[in-house]
Amino acid sequence: xxxxxxxxxxxxxxxTENQVGLLSRIAIIFSRRKLNIESxxxxxxxxxxxxxxxxxxxxxxxxxxxxxxxxxxxxxxxKVYYNTNEDVIWQELALxxxxxxxxxxxxxxxxxxxxxxxxxxxxxxxxxxFETTGHREETDALVVVLQQYGLIEFVRSARVxxxxxxxxxxxxxKQFENREPGEPAAENEYLNNGDKVFTM
Amino acid sequence: xxxxxxxxxxSEEETAITVxxxxxxxxxxxxxxxxxxxTIFGYPGGAIMPIYxxxxxxxxxxxxxxxxxxxxxxxxxxxxxxTSGKVGVVFATSGPxxxxxxxxxxxxxxxxxxMVCITGQVFAHLLGTDAFQETDVINIxxxxxxxxxxxxxxxxxxxxxxxxFHIAKTGRPxxxxxxxxxxxxxxxxxxxxxxxxxxxxxxxxxxIVRNNYIEQAAALIxxxxxxFVLFGQGVLLGNAEQEFKAFVEKTGIPAAWTILGAGAIPTxxxxxxxxxxxxxxxGPNVLTNECDVLIAIGMRFDDRVTGRLDKYxxxxxxxxxxxxxxxxxKNVKAHVPVWGDCKETLPLLTxxxxxxxxxxxxxxxxxxxxxxxxxxxxxxxxxxxxxxxxGEVINQLNQLTNGDAIIVTDVGQHQMVxxxxxxxxxxxxxxxSGGLGTMGFALPAAIGAKFGAxxxxxxxxxGDGGFQMTLQELGTIMQSGIDVKIMILNNQFLGxxxxxxxxxxxxxxxxxxxxxxxFVALAKSYYIDGQKISERAELKDAxxxxxxHKGSYLLEVMVTKENNVFPMVPQGCSVSEIRxx
Numbered sequence: 001x002x003x004x005x006x007x008x009x010x011x012x013x014x015x016t017e018n019q020v021g022l023l024s025r026i027a028i029i030f031s032r033r034k035l036n037i038e039s040x041x042x043x044x045x046x047x048x049x050x051x052x053x054x055x056x057x058x059x060x061x062x063x064x065x066x067x068x069x070x071x072x073x074x075x076x077x078x079k080v081y082y083n084t085n086e087d088v089i090w091q092e093l094a095l096x097x098x099x100x101x102x103x104x105x106x107x108x109x110x111x112x113x114x115x116x117x118x119x120x121x122x123x124x125x126x127x128x129x130f131e132t133t134g135h136r137e138e139t140d141a142l143v144v145v146l147q148q149y150g151l152i153e154f155v156r157s158a159r160v161x162x163x164x165x166x167x168x169x170x171x172x173x174k175q176f177e178n179r180e181p182g183e184p185a186a187e188n189e190y191l192n193n194g195d196k197v198f199t200m
Numbered sequence: 201x202x203x204x205x206x207x208x209x210x211s212e213e214e215t216a217i218t219v220x221x222x223x224x225x226x227x228x229x230x231x232x233x234x235x236x237x238x239t240i241f242g243y244p245g246g247a248i249m250p251i252y253x254x255x256x257x258x259x260x261x262x263x264x265x266x267x268x269x270x271x272x273x274x275x276x277x278x279x280x281x282x283t284s285g286k287v288g289v290v291f292a293t294s295g296p297x298x299x300x301x302x303x304x305x306x307x308x309x310x311x312x313x314x315m316v317c318i319t320g321q322v323f324a325h326l327l328g329t330d331a332f333q334e335t336d337v338i339n340i341x342x343x344x345x346x347x348x349x350x351x352x353x354x355x356x357x358x359x360x361x362x363x364x365f366h367i368a369k370t371g372r373p374x375x376x377x378x379x380x381x382x383x384x385x386x387x388x389x390x391x392x393x394x395x396x397x398x399x400x401x402x403x404x405x406x407x408i409v410r411n412n413y414i415e416q417a418a419a420l421i422x423x424x425x426x427x428f429v430l431f432g433q434g435v436l437l438g439n440a441e442q443e444f445k446a447f448v449e450k451t452g453i454p455a456a457w458t459i460l461g462a463g464a465i466p467t468x469x470x471x472x473x474x475x476x477x478x479x480x481x482x483g484p485n486v487l488t489n490e491c492d493v494l495i496a497i498g499m500r501f502d503d504r505v506t507g508r509l510d511k512y513x514x515x516x517x518x519x520x521x522x523x524x525x526x527x528x529x530k531n532v533k534a535h536v537p538v539w540g541d542c543k544e545t546l547p548l549l550t551x552x553x554x555x556x557x558x559x560x561x562x563x564x565x566x567x568x569x570x571x572x573x574x575x576x577x578x579x580x581x582x583x584x585x586x587x588x589x590x591g592e593v594i595n596q597l598n599q600l601t602n603g604d605a606i607i608v609t610d611v612g613q614h615q616m617v618x619x620x621x622x623x624x625x626x627x628x629x630x631x632x633s634g635g636l637g638t639m640g641f642a643l644p645a646a647i648g649a650k651f652g653a654x655x656x657x658x659x660x661x662x663g664d665g666g667f668q669m670t671l672q673e674l675g676t677i678m679q680s681g682i683d684v685k686i687m688i689l690n691n692q693f694l695g696x697x698x699x700x701x702x703x704x705x706x707x708x709x710x711x712x713x714x715x716x717x718x719f720v721a722l723a724k725s726y727y728i729d730g731q732k733i734s735e736r737a738e739l740k741d742a743x744x745x746x747x748x749h750k751g752s753y754l755l756e757v758m759v760t761k762e763n764n765v766f767p768m769v770p771q772g773c774s775v776s777e778i779r780x781x
Contacts, residue, residue: 017402021350025342032343069526075347075367078402176404 009038010064011088011161014053015045015169017076026053026077029070035059039092041158047173050078056159079172083163090161094139095121096130096146097153103128109149116142127152222391224354224384225254228318231361232262234394237289239263239280239651241273245293246333248320250385252291265651265680268672270297272644274304275670278313279648282631283606283656285439287368288648290317295333298379299340303638305375306344310635311460312437314373316364324352324381337379346374354387362397371405372524373437407525407539414545417519417536418552420493426561427453428484428491430476430505433460433634434498434522434542441465441627443546444497450550452557454565456484458499459615460634463624467603473565477505478769479616482778483568485769488513489776490564497521498542501531502635511774521545575780576766581621587760588736590617590689593743597659597687598623600743605657606631608649610642610666613695616765618661628653640669646684647676657685657747664690664716674726677752685746686730686754688719691761699764704771723754730754 016022023042030037039056057064064082072080100123103109116138118130130146132139136156143154222230228251232240240262244252255264267273270292277288288308292301298319308315322331338350347367349360357380364376421427435444441464448455448465454473457464465472474481476488485507488494494516499505506512509531520527520534521542528537538545580591594617597605603623608631609615615632624630631649633641646660667688677684694712701709723730730753733742739757746755769778 021338021342021348024339028343066526066530069528069530073524073526075400075403 005060007058007060009058009085011083012055013081014071014077015079016051018051019076022076025074039158041160045169047169054159054161088161088163090159091133092136092159093133093157095155097127098146099150100128102150112145219390221388224357224387225251227357227391229254229258231358231394235365240289240291241265241267241276242291243267243270245297247294247322247382268675270300271303272670272673274301275641275644276648277315278308279631279645280652281313281315283628283649284652287365288315293320294322295335298335298337305341307633307636307638308375309344312373314368315375316368317377319379321379321381323383341377345377348377350379351384352381354384354389358394366397406541409540409545413536413538414548417538418549420517422554424493426491427493429453429455429495430499431455431461431464431497432458432499435464436627438541438543440543440546443543447546447550450555451553454562458505459619459632462630463627466625467623475620479765482572482767483565485775485778491516493517495519500527507769507773507775589763590614590759591621593757594618594621596739596743600747605659606649608642608646608660610662611637611639612663613765614661614663614689639666643670644673647682650682650684659685659687661687664688665694665714678726684752688756689759690756691759693761719756728752728754732756734758
């Protein structure tokens with residue numbers, strides 16, 4: 001019960017139809033409750049014409065659960081899952097622009113970049129752009145390092161996450177299309193505690 | 201002319217060989233007819249003119265009621281939807297026409313009223329240019345609609361309209377808005393006929409019924425010593441009044457209603473123990489915190505019903521029947537969630553529960569009821585001296601209508617009094633703004649209510665404040681010739697706010713003293729008869745005159761200025777801390 005009241009990062013995965021205006025309909029569900037979205041990514045899914053949103057918020061499970069239901073209530077939303085960081089494999093991508101001349105002068109920088117798994121995307125006379133993917137702490141750490149070598153620009157993408165326990169959305173969608181019930185899941189904490197999967 | 205001929209052919213010969221070309225506006229009107237729409241509440245303007253131009257040729261099939269303000273159109277459509285059970289339809293133009301819909305959309309959203317609003321929009325090529333009367337209607341209405349969509353091409357209209365009706369009326373109903381750019385209204389496109397929508401890939405209006413939950417609910421009910429049913433509008437929306445009655449009669453469980461659930465079973469039914477919530481009845485509130493099993497049916501535990509949540513029915517096991525999964529556990533945790541349409545779930549539950557009578561438990565409600573009658577109701581509905589009270593007016597009205605009238609109320613003290621004391625023999629008879637508490641709702645809603653139930657007597661009970669918010673709709677009554685009885689209970693105050701100021705703000709009456717025009721003269725100027733009374737001796741005759749009058753009538757009743765509505769659960773208190781004085 002205590003963990004339910006504790007705020008932590010949740011990854012919300014929303015499967016939707018692809019329609020203009022849906023982003024706003026989804027965003028206002030958060031803003032209406034004064035919830036800050038830490039990260040939001042939208043992309044196609046493995047199913048044709050079905051899009052997925054990956055939304056990260058820092059909240060209690062209680063709140064996330066209610067938000068998930070409100071999201072799932074929207075007409076164009078097919079399915080919503082929410083998971084803690086432990087339940088997902090996730091990555092963020094970062095780009096760093098640094099002056100080429102400084103980088104070239106310091107051999108240590110090269111070593112450092114290898115250490116962080118960075119890769120050069122563009123090398124020009126005036127600047128070089130590196131790229132890393134990883135968790136936030138990792139991409140943040142490289143920012144601190146590169147700052148001393150004249151970091152010109154930094155940008156980090158939204159998080160993309162894959163749910164460890166899911167078999168993909170294909171089967172769920174088929175059940176959905178056939179109007180068959182999904183597997184019983186934790187709609188109700190009194191009846192079914194363990195499962196964190198949200199179903200209709 | 202050619203197009204019109206083509207149109208006629210299409211309705212008569214379904215297997216037209218050549219695909220006909222129709223304008224977007226004509227496709228829209230054909231669609232409305234196919235959906236069974238007979239009445240539209242609306243107001244024309246620049247961006248919706250092509251639709252109104254087409255409507256000119258459809259007057260024999262579609263009745264259009266010209267309101268005096270678009271807000272009035274939404275409330276009229278709500279009134280229509282609530283009495284008829286059909287989808288209310290609204291037309292409005294772009295910009296200010298559309299923004300004027302917001303209050304009605306919000307009201308319909310929170311009170312789950314099926315409504316389809318069609319707004320005109322500027323030409324598609326002008327979108328985003330700050331064109332004349334351009335507003336971002338889709339984004340402005342997103343939080344207050346169940347679904348909305350902007351059409352920029354005539355070929356989309358039939359499909360989108362079908363989707364709109366399907367969404368508005370299925371599952372938990374709600375308002376839907378379609379914004380149609382002017383070019384799409386004018387544009388000619390191939391019309392293949394109108395197909396109703398009954399499936400949307402991503403939309404599951406009715407959750408799947410899980411039998412194990414039904415079984416668990418039945419087991420809890422069968423073991424319960426002090427079970428208590430709370431019912432809301434879900435029973436009405438699901439057309440499940442008979443199923444509901446069968447359930448409570450078999451189980452013998454006392455049942456109390458939210459204000460939108462009023463009338464689902466008749467007021468005089470022996471198991472109907474009264475109203476829930478802040479100004480509800482004494483027994484239902486106190487005994488909420490004494491029951492052992494709480495069975496909530498089609499209601500959403502609004503804060504005005506629950507009072508302080510952390511002291512709400514903590515001793516009880518909660519069974520929650522609702523069609524909207526998002527309502528389960530939202531405010532009150534359910535031990536057994538029974539998801540689904542209660543028309544479907546109630547009979548399943550009734551089949552599994554034992555026949556029972558909870559005489560002792562029911563007697564408790566009756567004892568509280570006697571105490572409430574002695575301490576507050578008697579003085580309110582049977583005063584022997586002093587100025588008229590709202591309660592006695594409603595009580596007298598009951599005696600004349602026998603509980604067969606549709607009562608439409610506005611918001612405030614008169615609303616609480618009317619909901620408490622009005623008698624309802626029939627379902628869909630109590631039309632009020634519940635969740636949003638929209639002052640100005642009653643007059644336009646009463647117009648719509650009458651169109652939705654023309655055979656019924658419709659009485660709008662309105663305060664002096666609320667009436668002045670939408671009184672321009674007297675013009676709609678005048679022009680449409682609709683028969684609506686308007687009863688203004690005038691206490692010369694914004695009474696509910698004044699009551700709170702008296703009780704919680706040391707009688708600092710801050711801006712609640714409201715003056716009124718001569719309402720009777722005002723009505724006369726709209727060719728509506730009326731009179732004003734202030735004496736007890738005149739009351740019965742005046743009400744009779746109003747009810748017997750052929751056509752609309754306005755009765756202004758001067759009531760005592762500083763009466764308070766009791767019982768009351770003060771804000772921040774538990775339901776069992778309800779005050780009788």
